[in-house]
Structures are given as structure tokens and as C-alpha cells.
Amino acid sequence: MAPLLSRGPRTVVVTGASGGVGRATARAFAARGDRVALLARGREGLAAAADDVREAGGTALVVPVDVSDAKAVDDAAQQVADAFGTIDVWVNCAFTGVFARFEDVEADEYRRVTEVTYLGYVFGTRAALRHMLPRDRGTIVQVGSALAYRGIPLQSAYCGAKHAIQGFNESLRCELLHDGSGVRTTMVQLPAVNTPQFDWVLSRMPGKARPVAPVYQPELAARAVVHAASHARRREYWVGGSTAATLIANAVAPGLLDRYLARTGFDSQHDEGEQGGTVNLWAPADGPHGRDFGAHGRFDDEAVDHSPQDWLSRNRARLGTALTVGAGLVAARGLTRLVRS
Template sequence: MPVRKPWEEALPKRGRAVVVTGASGGVGRAAARAFAARGDRVALLARGREGLAAAADEVQRAGGEALVVTVDMADAKAVEDAAQKVVDAFGHIDVWVNNAFAGIFAPFTEITPDEFRRVTEVTYLGYVFGTRAALRHMLPRDRGTIVQVGSALAYRGVPLQSAYCGAKHAIQGFNESLRCELLRDGSRVRTTMVQMPALNTPQFDWVLSRMPGRARPVAPVYQPEVAARAIVHAAGHARRREYWVGGSTVATLMANAVVPGFLDRYLARTGFDAQHDEGEAEGPANLWTPADGLRGRDFGAHGRFDGEACAGSPQEWLSRHRGRVGRVVAVGVGVLTARWLGRRL
């Protein structure tokens, strides 16, 4: 039998009890399906009832067990109650995925204080409240994994998304602090963060926008299943502190570390047009009320960019198979070295 790595002892390969926030659409919806395909029990947390019902059906058809919990992640008490419902139903929590968010596409000066506060409460404090609720049940068992779904924007701010970028930066700092504390305590509870590229999700049709046309992701765009695979992998390999998904994420974060001033000027020139699409927004935004309730339909995992979205990412595959690739490279180098030495001798 294969020997399991020490950090995987707390996470059985199948049948885990998994919580996914923001599970009614987009990345959360795709991640819920991916966990279900492993036979996991998946608790679906979000506000939108139509989306949650459809997500639960998909989880069950994929081979998992679904639990629907309607909750606003900005409400700390409601999040604690939601976690307790999961434990009452599943017995414990093995994996908690923080993914729910809110956003606004607008210049900072056109965002009201209440709107900025709402984005911060959902996107940042929602992760804080979710993490706290997960730890309440994981720490006594001394096992479990928390996956923070991040973004390249956790390191690199872009125009028109000041509230969202600020929240993602805050999550990054919060998660690093928590990780240090868990390591200091010798805890077997793990936390990791997955930094995502631009994704083809419905958010661009339901996020509040004050742009002249419809909002869109900055190309290149990836399908939400790329993100879902990375999240599932991170949940089982959480000793690694962070995962970067997509070549664009790697390029952005490396450039920002080396030439941040250049990126400031580059995004000032290109960042507005790159996030603008032709046409008019579909209807009411979901900042205060779930979009599926406002529009009476389920949005699913995919947005309107299927025609250009990449279904795979070589970088994401390499990230998930880093150990295997490293061994192959090491063997290759060893063979070449032996041949070279053979010629020399």
C-alpha cells in the first residue's frame, strides 16, 4: 500500500466532510462538483436559494452528498450557526473552502462608503468568520484544512476594483498570520491559499458596475474547473503555503515583485479598457441581494466567455504534479550526467 504523507493523515482521500462557501455559482459551484466527484460530502453555503438548489443536485449527480445552508458570510453569528449545522449533519469538518465574495467595478471615488464596507465585510470578513467557525471545530480534533481562495489581485491591485483588491490583500496578510500561529502551536490544522487568474464565471454579469458597458475579466481567461482542480488538490496537500494557478498569475506576481512601478503605469494605460466589454449590464447587482433571487434563475458555474476561456493550464498541472516532475527531472539529469562522465572516463 502507498504510504501517506504526514500532512495528509488528517484528510482521508474519499468521503471527506467539505464546506464550500459561495457555492451557488462560479468557482464555488465548480469546486463543489469536483469534491463530490471524489465521493465527498459537501456542505454548500451561499445566499442564493436557486443556485444552491441547483448546486446540490449537481453534487448528488456527481456522486457526493449535499447539504444546503443558506447564509450571508458577512454575518459572523450566522456563519457560526452554519458550521454547527454542518457538524450536526456530517459529524465533523475536514475541509473548509473560503470562496464567497462581493465586488464592485468602479473608480474608487464613485464607490460609496456603505458599498465599500459591504464588499469588505463579505470578501474579507467573510473569510475571517469562516476561518474562525472552521477552527472552532477543527482545533479540538487537531485536524482539518482551510483553503483560502485568493487571486493574483491579493498581491497586485488593478484599477476599478479597489474594494475587492483591498479585501484580497487583507486575506493574504490574515492567512499568513494565522499560518504562523498554527505552526507555532504545532497544530495539525492546515491553511493554504490558492491564487487564481481571471476566470469565466457569472460574476461579471452580477457584480455592481458603474462602467459604461459590461464588465469582463482581463485576458487570458480560464474556466472555473481549472480553479476547482487546484482547490481540491490544495485541500489534500495543504503543507504547501500557497498555490499559483495559471501562467498569467505567475507572470503578474513575478513582475509585481520586480517592477511594481512599471505595472502601475502599464495598468493605468490598459487596465480600464481591458475590463470593459460592449453591451449593457443585464440587471440588478448582487451586492445586497442574491442575483439568482433578483433575476429568478440559476447562473451556474460558467460566465459568458466560454468561447475564449482555457479549459486547462500547463502551469496549474505542473503545480499539482511538482513532486513527480521533480523526480523525472532529477532522473533525467542523473542519466545525462552519467553519460557525460562515461565519455570523460
């Protein structure tokens, strides 16, 4: 049986930590008192994220890196190990995307999305394993999406990368189980989240890009990631009722879902108005003369920070025990009545 992660301060690496879900996740780990290494390209966002970590009670280490560069990611991991001694948790969260019809995405743009969003996870996982396998302990959390199972229109590059992460992670998990390794890997499948990505992705849509409703706050995603890091024997977590509904519908009636998304998937992903001029595909959105975008996007008015499904997902073992105990009590009462009669 794999040793459990310490309940005390841990060393946690978060890629994509300068904004969005990665930023909220770094803050959530810091609230535990963890040492948090912040990996991303944007220096403005990284500096602000480090302030967030310190304010939340953690220790911050800023490591600027492009996750599509395998050697740079290896060097970043070594820098973290040199500073903090170990790497206990590695969270892969960095990504980029293009909102456009497939035929409107250039080959180099498609390659770039794949290198960051898919290979960035591969390179991060390899770097983490180099430090975790010799110790026979550690956890790798892959931040995924409902789109890892269910592709939608206008995001073919991103959906393809998330599908690839799902397959690669399953393969790695099988290998670790075969070896009896104490290193764990798990995946957290997210719903639509209110992050700044919709203002900085490359878009060729007629209006502003937006997430498909319902929209959740990044703190909900962050709580799920922190929970998964401490409960990584479970292979996967679904976050949000929309994620559960989408994945179940796709498993039961994928053809019907194809037709539904063909009718609704275009209009549901754009708002009125002009898309902003900031694009983070080739360079960070926050520099050199940019700004810190933070964790939240422009959808605070509609986003929610809780989900009954998320609570059930994180507490299903406790719920199962309660149901078992309840069933036992009912059965015992019935037996008592039968004996008395």
C-alpha cells in the first residue's frame, strides 16, 4: 500500500499558476501552509500569485517557464527540489487554446496548442516522476475537463489535447499499479469555469468567446484539486453537475449529443462585442506591458462557487458508509420487531 501524503506542509508544484484555475489552486494549497512552486510564463501574474500564496499562509517560489519546453520543465523541477528538498505534489494545469472552426486553425496554431496543453502535461509528469519515483511517493494531479471525453465545436485543438491527456494518464496509471509504485496519479475533470482565458485565447469567432453555461468559479475547481492530491487512490474526480451530466449523456447517447451540440454549441460559446486584442498563444498575456489577470474572468455575475455534485464526489466514501450504517439500522429494527412478534 502506498504511503499517505503528509498532513503537514508539502511541496506543491502548480503549472499555469499565473491565472485562472492554476492561480486559485496555488492559493488553496497555500491555505494549508504548503510550499508552492509557481510555474508559468507571465511574470506579472507569477509575482501576483506569489503574493497570494504568502497572504494565504504558504511559502512561494516563482519559476518562469514555458511548459512546452521539456528541458526547461526538467530544470524547473530541479530548481524546486533544490529550494524545498522534495516534490510531494505536482499539478498540471497550464494550457492554451483557439476558438475557431477546425478549418480556420492554422497548422502552427494547432501544433502550439498541442505542445502546451498536451505535451506540457507529459513533460511536467516526466519531471515529477524523476523526483518521486526514487522516493516511492508523491502525487500527480492532471487538471482535465469534461472535454477530455466529449468534444465540442470550435475547440477542436483543446478537446484533442484533453482527450490525449486522458489516454496518456490512464496508461501511466496502469504502469504505476503494475510496478506497485507508491506514486499516484489522478485526474480532475472540470466544468466550464470563470477564468480569464476567454479574454486572452486566440479567437476567430464573430463575438467574444465565453464558457458554455453553467459556469463555476475557479475556487470550486481548486478545492477539488487539493482534495484529489490527498486522495489520489481514486483514479478520477468529476466536478460540477454539468460535468457529470455531460459525461453520462456522452456514454449513453453520444450520437444524440453530437446533434444537440451541433445546434447549440456555436451560439453558446460567444457573447456580443469585439474580442480583446490580448492573445496568449505565443506569448504570455500579462507581459511585458500587460497586467495581472488574476483567477477570475468576466463572468462573476453568473458563476457559482458550489456544487452538490462536487460535495458528493469528494465525500462518496463517507456517504456510502452512512448509507450502509443506515441500512443496517433499518434491518436491525426490522429484525427486532420480528423477534418481538
